[in-house]
Amino acid sequence: MIQVNDAISIIKDNCFKMAAKKIRVSKSLGYILAESIFSPINMPPFRQSSMDGYAFSYGESRRFDIIGTSQAGDFLNFEIKKNQAVRIFTGAFVPDNADTVVMQENITATEGVIEINKMPLRFDNVRKKGEQVKKGELVLKENTLITPAAIGFLVSLGIKEIMIHDKPKVAIVVTGNELVKAGKKLPKGKIYESNSIMLKVALQQTGVKKVKTFRVKDNFEATKTVLKDCLSDFDIVLVSGGISVGDFDFVKESLLSNNVEELFYKINQKPGKPLFFGKKENTIVFALPGNPASALTCFYVYVLPAIKKMLGYEAIHLPKINRKISTDFTNSTGKALFLKAFYDDEKVTVLDSQSSAMLNTFAVANGLIYLPYDLVNIKQEMEVTVLPFN
Known part of the structure; x- marks a missing residue:
């Protein structure tokens, strides 16, 4: 079992950017x-007018004869003389010997003549070439x-x-005999399967859309076969459940039998201790805990940075901010904790229902409080680390 920072480093060192x-x-x-x-x-490729108005050569005169019109798309290089101006529109070419544009709101126009009522500064309303x-x-x-x-x-x-x-192709492999698709009748002893949809939409938030879901019963041969196919066809394989040490948890054994290199298994944290990370050639594998809150926590803290590195991001981890905790809290587990929380500009509150199986408060949380394994007594108003994910 390794510490959180070690797991983060191993993942970063073993992920690669997708091909260009x-x-x-x-x-x-x-x-x-x-x-x-x-x-x-x-850009712009020529001097442009930034206003509808009149282009002229700046001087003492306020009265000008209009000798033509320059509209966007034209390239008429009028030779503007003293006391002459050109009617011009936004984005249009400014003739070479004009240096200023007066807005049309600031002139009085009669037949073929304008009088400037409010003189602009020299060079006003002219966008320079390459500005x-x-x-x-x-x-x-x-x-x-x-x-x-x-x-x-x-x-x-x-x-x-x-x-x-390029963006990675991701396989989501869901294990568990107890799982039923939403919308079907729920027999006794069964639960609705939500991890695949949750992970799929979390992937979509990162821009990853090539995602395929596979479901497999708690059976070694079936699990091994599904994983074999996924390892050859996808860039990332996410497994939900079957990674603990129960009699019907076959994921780790199936991965190793498919020649996946184990880079770590189990992290000293809660929730999400039984996390497996490995790789086979250019495919990386995360075997996530089956409990929904554990799976989503591990996604944010470990899977998301791996994906961002593969996509080419420079900043790959959730940002870290400091907030004052609203209540006393004791961490007597000896593990690093990721606590569902809600923060504002000043404080952060630990939400109820911290169980690894519970998503009810995760649904309204906007971040995770991270408490290192060796931080035991947290007093109200103490600053703690928050990982925003919204």
């Missing part, structure tokens, strides 16, 4: 860049998450395709 592939920018939302992007053009980004300049660095704004920015630079890290 080229993808259309329009399809890249939620991926992580596998390359740094440099601008192929100046946003210059040709050859770094615009997005490697490992950047692609957002809607990033897509819009890349397309505005004329970039059509980029290199990103």
Whole structure:
């Protein structure tokens, strides 16, 4: 049995970034860049007007003759002389010998002539060539998450395709004779199976959508066969249940018989002690406890960082913040604790129903309090570590 920090380090050292592939920018939302992007053009590529108004060469005059119109998409380089101006619209090319644009709200217009009522400062309302980004300049660095704004920015630079890290394919293997699908009649001695749906939607929150669920009875040969197929077809295998030491827990034995390298088994923590982590070639395996709160805790603390590293994120772990605990608490277990909690700007409260089987307070929690195994007496108002997950 190992400590929490050791488990985190082992996982980080044994996960790899997914292969890079080229993808259309329009399809890249939620991926992580596998390359740094440099601008192929100046943006804007020419001097632009940032307002609807009139372009002129700054001087003492306030009265100008209108000699033409420049609208967005045109490239008419009017030769503007003294006391002359061009009607211009937002985004339009500013002629070379104009340096200022006056907003249309600040002029009085008569036939072919304008009078400026409120003179702008010189160079006002003119976007310089390359003002946003210059040709050859770094615009997005490697490992950047692609957002809607990033897509819009890349397309505005004329970039059509980029290199990103692919997303892993994940198998969820659910074990247990006692499990019944939601919606079916619940016989005596049975419970509804929720872990597969819970884990699937947690994966979807990370942007991982290639997820397939397998169900297997508590039988060694059946478990071994299902795991064999998953290990050859998926990048990540998540097993729910069957990893403890009961007479009908066959997951660890099945993994080892499929030549999965055991990297650790059991962590000195509560909930989630019987966690298995291993790998076979380029597939990583997490065998999670079957109790729902334990499974979800282990997902947030261990599985999520592994996935984020594979996706190409630089920051892979849940953030850590400090909050004052609202009540006294004693940790007499000798284990690290992950407590379902609710925090605000100042304090954090330990929620009820901390049992590893209970999701009722997990459903309203917005973080986990992390208490190291050697922190025993926690007094009200003491600062503790909180791991936000919302």
